[in-house]
Amino acid sequence: MSSAPDLAPSLEAAPSHEARRTLMAAGINHALHDGYTDLIYVLLPVWQSEFGLGYAALALVRSLYNGALAALQMPSSQLAQRLGARAVLVFGTLLSACGYALAGASGGLIGLCAALTLSGAGSSTQHPLASAVIARAFGRSAHGPLGTYNFAGDLGKATVPALVGLLLTLTDWRSALWLIAFLGVLVALAVGRLLPSDRPSRSETPHKSLRTVPLGSNATTGRTGFQLLVGISMLDNAARAAFLLYLPFLLQEKGAALTTVGFALSAVFIGGALGKAVCGWLGHRLGVTRTVLLTETGTAAAILAVISLPLAPVLVLLPVLGLMLNGTSSVLLGTVAELAPGGRVERAFAVFYTFTLGGSALAAPLLYGRLGDVVGPIGATVAAAATALCVVPVMLVLSPRLAPVASLQQS
Incomplete structure (x- = not known):
């Protein structure tokens, strides 16, 4: 997006x-x-x-x-x-x-x-x-x-x-x-x-309301909060790209034909579509921090389960994995406008998407691809799970910067 x-x-x-x-x-x-x-x-x-x-x-x-x-x-x-x-x-x-x-x-x-x-x-x-x-x-x-x-x-x-x-x-x-x-x-x-x-x-x-959002200019949140948010999104997208890169090969090692691989990927994406709605709702109920921690730790656990389980249970698990794998992005997107530096919302979205997509495009060949050649697809997929877990400490650092935004929204 x-x-x-x-x-x-x-x-x-x-x-x-x-x-x-x-x-x-x-x-x-x-x-x-x-x-x-x-x-x-x-x-x-x-x-x-x-x-x-x-x-x-x-x-x-x-x-x-x-x-x-x-x-x-x-x-x-x-x-x-x-x-x-x-x-x-x-x-x-x-x-x-x-x-x-x-x-x-x-x-x-x-x-x-x-x-x-x-x-x-x-x-x-x-x-x-x-x-x-x-x-x-x-x-x-x-x-x-x-x-x-x-x-x-x-x-x-x-x-x-x-x-x-x-x-x-x-x-x-x-x-x-x-x-x-x-x-x-x-x-x-x-x-x-x-x-x-x-x-x-x-x-x-442009209409003035699209550019002027005072929340992003709050000194407490500042530019650092937005940079942390971009970093979280880059890690989340990198984990997704790395997992999907190796998923077809993991499935083939479990005996899946190409037709099964295609439908397995579809199951991930169907779960991802549901994840946007579910995680958006969770974001309102639990808050951004708890939701992101839940989805990223769940993503890491589900990726490790895909590695260890046989084909049939994996195919059942993939929609749930897709829900968490893609759901985090909906929560992060809803926070971009709140942390936009200087209230420049459109520019904040442009920077957010460029770094998120561009970062994963570079990370896939330079990091995860080379890692797969060295340790194989299973080891590289474990690295994808570890990348999802790396979001946790960064999110904990960002969390205090979200509190002033929430209090401003309620006032």
Whole structure:
């Protein structure tokens, strides 16, 4: 997910049919791109066999997509101010589909890496711009539609990897990617048809309420609290990326076929979708600190259980693991605005997402990938559990800085 660019919602709500069309287009687009992002995990064992890659190289291949996605979100927002959000969203979806088509046509590892980087660049457009067009369409009542939009992304994570796993039983991986790329072209056409026309205006300025949040400027919380929050998110996302990197190989060692791997990943992502709602509710009931401590320790314990249990119990456990693995992010996201330095909420979200996604994209090949080559997938997965536990002391340091924010909210 990414923060909305400086394209604020208008005070006047769009007509209801346009708002519904906007949400439908953004939701379909989100499902595709999040599915594109995570289907790579299903293909990692295939590429290992095809190209003779070690775990560090596989992690690098995975990170090329995520790195491009993280690095180009802010430039995509700036491009939309010149060309319009609809044009950039359609172009980004076509570019991402083209990247997967080229990946299927690639003759070697270099071509595959270039194609995945291109596809990640295309996917960088959808998070910031889709959030903006939904906010503009629904105005002050956009919180619910934005939640629907986020849930659509989780549906894509749950369905697209499973679809690719099924296709791999019917055809080779290159043909499977061409079919997935064709699906992307269809989605791009749907987005272009459903989204209302928007004309970018350089004179358009964000609504003041989006920029001015006095909580973030509180001297007690300060910049340090926000930096700690970013650090926690980077650790949480790194643990998730490392675990998902090795999960297909752990499952294969337990006797899982590629189809089972695809459905197992879908089970993780379905649990993650539920985790956003459950952990958001827990955050309100238990508080941010207790919820994060609960989810991170639970994540570490569940990862260790996945290593030690046989295949059948693991498949039952994976949705619960996904709930905790993905649920922490919803609690952290809700705290960004509270700790935004100087009350600059939009910039805080941009920094938060860039460091979170970019950090995990770098950590996967440089740390966990190399570790897997040295100690094997089991040892590297244990390191992922340890990374989740590293959140605990950092969260305890951040906790006192959240108390002044809570008291300000209640006053």
